[in-house]
Amino acid sequence: LDRAVDVLVEMKDLSEVAVGLAYSSLVLRDESLAAEVRHLEDRLDEMKDRLEEWVLSAARHYVDHSALRGLLHLSQAAEDLGDQAQQMVWIIERQEDIHPILAVALGDSDEVVVHIPVAEGCEVEGRTLADLRLNIEPGFTVLAIRRGGQYRYRPRGEVRLAPGDSLIASGPDEGRDRLAEMCGWRLINRDDDTAMVFEPLESSLPTG
Numbered sequence: 001l002d003r004a005v006d007v008l009v010e011m012k013d014l015s016e017v018a019v020g021l022a023y024s025s026l027v028l029r030d031e032s033l034a035a036e037v038r039h040l041e042d043r044l045d046e047m048k049d050r051l052e053e054w055v056l057s058a059a060r061h062y063v064d065h066s067a068l069r070g071l072l073h074l075s076q077a078a079e080d081l082g083d084q085a086q087q088m089v090w091i092i093e094r095q096e097d098i099h100p101i102l103a104v105a106l107g108d109s110d111e112v113v114v115h116i117p118v119a120e121g122c123e124v125e126g127r128t129l130a131d132l133r134l135n136i137e138p139g140f141t142v143l144a145i146r147r148g149g150q151y152r153y154r155p156r157g158e159v160r161l162a163p164g165d166s167l168i169a170s171g172p173d174e175g176r177d178r179l180a181e182m183c184g185w186r187l188i189n190r191d192d193d194t195a196m197v198f199e200p201l202e203s204s205l206p207t208g
Contacts, residue, residue: 003054004051004054004055004058004071005071007047007050007051007054007075008051008071008074008075008078010047010150011044011047011048011051011074011075011078011079012074012078013151013152013153014040014043014044014047014078014082014151015040015044015078015079015081015082015085016081016153017040017144017151017152017153018037018040018041018044018081018082018085018086019081019084019085019088020143020144020153020154021033021036021037021040021085021143021144021153021168022034022037022085022086022088022089023088024113024143024170025037025088025089025092026088026089026091026092026098026102028111028112028113028170029092029098030092030113031092031093031095032113032115033089033092033113033143033168034089034092034093035093036144036151036168037085037086037088037089038086038089038093040082040085040151041082041083041085041086044078044079044082045079045082047075048075048076048078048079051071051072051075052072052075055068055071055072111170111171111172111173112170112171112172112173112176113143113168113169113170114140114167114168114169114170114171114176114179114180114196115166115167115168115196116166116167116169116179116180116183116185116198117164117165117166117167117183117185118161118162118163118164118165118166118167118183118184119163119183119184119185119200119201120163120184121163121184122163122182122183122184122185122201123181123182123183123184124161124182124183124184125161125162125163125184126160126161126162127160127161128157128158128159128160128161129142129155129156129157129158129159129161130157130158132161132182134169134171134179134182135171137175137178138171138172138175138176138178138179138182139171139172139175140169140170140171140172140175140176140179141169141170141171142154142155142167142168142169143168143169143170144167144168145159145161145165145166145167145168146165146166146168147162147164147165147166148164167179167183176196180196180198181201184200184201185198185199185200185201186198186199186200186201
C-alpha cells in the first residue's frame, strides 16, 4: 500500500506541474511548454495504468476494498487534471489564434520562455534560487526545474541547482543571454522561430 501511495503522491505533483505549465504556455504562447504538458500527460496515463494493475492484484488480499477504491478515485482525478491541462494547450499546439476574450483574460506578454540546462562548473552550480535572485537579474522567473526525469513546478528559494538540472524559465528577451551565461552556455541562435542553440562557455568546460 505504501508503494501505491508514493505513486499517487507523484501523480498529484505531476498533475500540478502540468496545469501550471499549461497556463504558462497559454500566457506566453509557447509551443515548447505545450510539448512538456503533453509529455507529463503521457506519464500520468502510464502511472494510472500501473496503479490500476497494482490495485487489481492487491484486491484479493484485502477484505475491505474501500481504501483501494479511494486510490483509484484519486488517481483518476490526477489523470483528469493532466487531460485538462493538455486540452488547455491544444490552441498552442495547433497554432490557432487565441480568441480575443481569452487574450484579454490572459493578458499580453512580452516575455520569452527558455529551457536551459545547468552545466558543470557554471555560475549557478551549487547555489540556491534565493541566493541567485534570478527574478531581479536577469529578470527571469523559474517556472519549473527538471531533475532526474522529474519536475518541480514553481520551486522554492531553498532549492539548490546542480549540473544536469534543466531550468524552464520566463523573462525578458534581453535577459536570456545573461541567464544562459550564468548556466554555463552561450546563446548562438536568437531566431525566435527555431529552438535556441547553445554552446558551452570556456569557463564551464571540464578541465583535465
